[in-house]
Amino acid sequence: MAKINVTPLIDVVMVLIVFYLIVGKLASDRLARVELPGSRTGKGDEPAGALVVNVVKHGNAAEVVIDGNSIGAGQLAATLKAANDTHPDQPVHLRADRSLPFSRIEPVLQACREAGLKSVKLVASREGGG
């Protein structure tokens, strides 16, 4: 009696699992509703594994989102310090809304400094000519 060949089924399921794992990780990092500032130049080949700090605009307020979790102003420095202690060479990418006033970005930069970071990478969307 012929048996059902399950190999194609396993192939498809494996591809779907890997796909959703990758998309899920990217989605939490990068799909926060942030309208990035534009830039015609910059460095484009950043290695994976950066800590992505999103600063999302909500009217006149801003919300800091890391790994899909909203981080309160008081916890930001501690969160960044914990990440920096665990992975000292991990770059930090700051994805902030272009229309936010600097007063909403400044606390994030101060938290980065308190966490012992020497620099951050400002993320911008590529515009023509780059």
Next chain:
Amino acid sequence: MKHAFRPRSARAVYEMQTGPNMTPMVDVVMVILIFFMASAAFLGPEWFLKSSLPVRAAGPASTEKPPTRLTFALTHNGGTQVVYKIDDDSGVPMSMDEAHEALKAKISGGNPEGFIVLVAPSPEVPYDDVVKIHEWAAALGVSKVGILDEASPPR
């Protein structure tokens, strides 16, 4: 008398008539294609502009010539205005476009490594304008760019 030729199997006859089975290859190529299309959409085209976080610290006196500090103090009142300072001078007020030209004029023809570009925005300045100065500096080859805020060294 035995057969002179081996009889062809059904598979051999099928392949002879239709060519190799392309279905598995098309399956794999389609999956790869969709994967890269989806990845490109999520990864998006982004640039990364390095920004230093200056701290107040005492260090040993250096005998080398320190880099020239170009400071852009930004204020926003309707539009963004710039006060452009070279090292510790009193600064010249100008528009963003004029500041861009001034930066280009200062760095073009010189060694970009001999300059530090500092952005000192006031709280109401849009973040977009802060990034713009980073972009100008990066385009001119300046690698030392930083943002000054209230906790930074004196402006």
